[in-house]
Amino acid sequence: MSSENLIIRGGRIIDPESGRDEVGDLYIRDGKISGSFSEDEARVIDASGKVVCPGLVDIHVHFRDPGQTHKEDIRTGTMSAAAGGFTSVICMPNTSPTCDNAGTIQHINDSVAKKAVIRVYPTGCLTRNMEGKDLAPIGSLKKAGVVAVTDDGKCVQNNALMRQVATYSKMFDLPVMDHCQDSALTEGSVMHEGEWSLRLGLKGWPAAAEDIIVARNIILSELTGAHIHMQHVSSADSVELLRQAKKKGIRVSGEASPHHITLTDKYLGGYDPFFKMNPPLRSESHRLALIEGLRDGTLDCIATDHAPHREYEKDVELDIAPFGIVGLETSLPICLETLHRGSGFSLPQVIDLMTSKPARLMNIPGGTLADGVDADVLIFDPEREWVPSREEFKSKSFNSPWLDVPLKGRADTTIVAGSIVYENGRVVGEEE
Ligand SMILES: NC(=O)N[C@@H](CC(=O)O)C(=O)O
Numbered sequence: 533m534s535s536e537n538l539i540i541r542g543g544r545i546i547d548p549e550s551g552r553d554e555v556g557d558l559y560i561r562d563g564k565i566s567g568s569f570s571e572d573e574a575r576v577i578d579a580s581g582k583v584v585c586p587g588l589v590d591i592h593v594h595f596r597d598p599g600q601t602h603k604e605d606i607r608t609g610t611m612s613a614a615a616g617g618f619t620s621v622i623c624m625p626n627t628s629p630t631c632d633n634a635g636t637i638q639h640i641n642d643s644v645a646k647k648a649v650i651r652v653y654p655t656g657c658l659t660r661n662m663e664g665k666d667l668a669p670i671g672s673l674k675k676a677g678v679v680a681v682t683d684d685g686k687c688v689q690n691n692a693l694m695r696q697v698a699t700y701s702k703m704f705d706l707p708v709m710d711h712c713q714d715s716a717l718t719e720g721s722v723m724h725e726g727e728w729s730l731r732l733g734l735k736g737w738p739a740a741a742e743d744i745i746v747a748r749n750i751i752l753s754e755l756t757g758a759h760i761h762m763q764h765v766s767s768a769d770s771v772e773l774l775r776q777a778k779k780k781g782i783r784v785s786g787e788a789s790p791h792h793i794t795l796t797d798k799y800l801g802g803y804d805p806f807f808k809m810n811p812p813l814r815s816e817s818h819r820l821a822l823i824e825g826l827r828d829g830t831l832d833c834i835a836t837d838h839a840p841h842r843e844y845e846k847d848v849e850l851d852i853a854p855f856g857i858v859g860l861e862t863s864l865p866i867c868l869e870t871l872h873r874g875s876g877f878s879l880p881q882v883i884d885l886m887t888s889k890p891a892r893l894m895n896i897p898g899g900t901l902a903d904g905v906d907a908d909v910l911i912f913d914p915e916r917e918w919v920p921s922r923e924e925f926k927s928k929s930f931n932s933p934w935l936d937v938p939l940k941g942r943a944d945t946t947i948v949a950g951s952i953v954y955e956n957g958r959v960v961g962e963e964e
């Protein structure tokens with residue numbers, strides 16, 4: 533990536549970490565955020581009417597590379613991220629082969645160096661082949677460069693093994709990210725257990741299946757001192773458990789997805805597999821509890837759980853359709869709608885949940901416009917109206933409930949280390 537000096541002129545600069553929120557100019561020299569310099573040394577980008585903030589950070593995406601690259605690969609996944617305004621992502625290890633060994637991590641890092649347009653941080657598995665039976669080689673995964681460990685997609689059911697995982701991860705100073713699901717309680721389940729599952733005649737998935745594991749993880753975090761992070765929290769009682777645990781100073785954290793804070797189980801009424809995900813969309817009271825969790829800091833950040841599946845894979849009976857939806861290209865407008873316009877969060881608060889908060893939580897760089905740091909920057913238009921379409925999605929998959937639905941707010945320009953990687957609807961270097 534070559535970088536030219538940039539002056540981003542006249543935008544509303546929002547840097548949640550420093551509290552900066554003012555209309556002004558942002559200077560980027562030699563790929564870093566810098567003090568002012570003269571206009572003839574730089575390209576000037578007019579950002580009037582736009583927001584200028586740190587590039588978005590997503591700590592939970594699935595890029596399917598290696599192994600399921602018909603759904604997504606590191607190239608298209610990072611293009612999708614850049615188009616959504618993201619400059620850093622943490623990718624999940626449920627690839628094929630799984631990331632339970634240093635070789636797969638090395639392979640991913642090599643592909644990232646060759647094909648990625650934004651920063652990608654890999655995670656390693658908790659257990660061998662994510663089978664929940666034997667510990668993965670966490671020390672060797674750490675050496676290979678993982679930033680956290682998780683069996684996302686699955687949840688370790690054996691508490692003694694989970695204790696061991698937590699102990700090792702603490703030793704290697706890696707956060708444990710957990711997909712909290714008691715699998716005996718969710719066998720064959722398709723959607724949230726409640727009024728709508730009853731009406732639709734679909735097997736329900738109780739919120740208790742999540743709560744039980746969140747409680748288990750809180751107890752094991754207290755016992756071992758490990759940082760345990762709850763992925764895609766979807767249940768009101770899980771939020772309350774986290775709230776109480778944090779009050780006691782236990783090292784736990786949680787994320788919420790744009791879809792769980794915006795949609796509910798009633799949308800399954802049309803039996804549309806684009807509304808089927810794990811954990812499932814829940815009822816209105818759960819949705820509101822997640823928003824309150826984000827408001828008071830019980831939930832630490834937004835994470836998309838970008839889970840690409842091709843349309844033909846989803847286009848089957850709801851019972852057998854795969855779980856998951858893509859999220860990177862729609863996360864920003866949805867969070868603006870649900871949190872900012874819909875729930876009274878300030879713009880800096882929303883940006884904080886999508887930049888500084890997730891980056892600091894997972895100890896990765898980014899999420900800041902501090903002087904001298906790598907210039908990972910997003911310019912977005914909070915008012916821009918657009919409609920996500922099959923043609924425009926950069927992802928290989930468009931399994932999104934927001935396909936063909938009008939949205940407001942869109943990334944204009946995404947900058948990584950001072951280089952523009954996305955502008956005017958195109959990823960730099962993308963073929964015609
Ligand atoms: N969220 C999903 O519904 N699916 C994810 C797995 C996961 O995040 O648990 C996937 O890999 O497709």
Ligand SMILES: [Zn+2]
Nearest residue numbers: 684685711763
């Ligand atoms: Zn998961």
Ligand SMILES: [Zn+2]
Nearest residue numbers: 624684685837
């Ligand atoms: Zn996931």
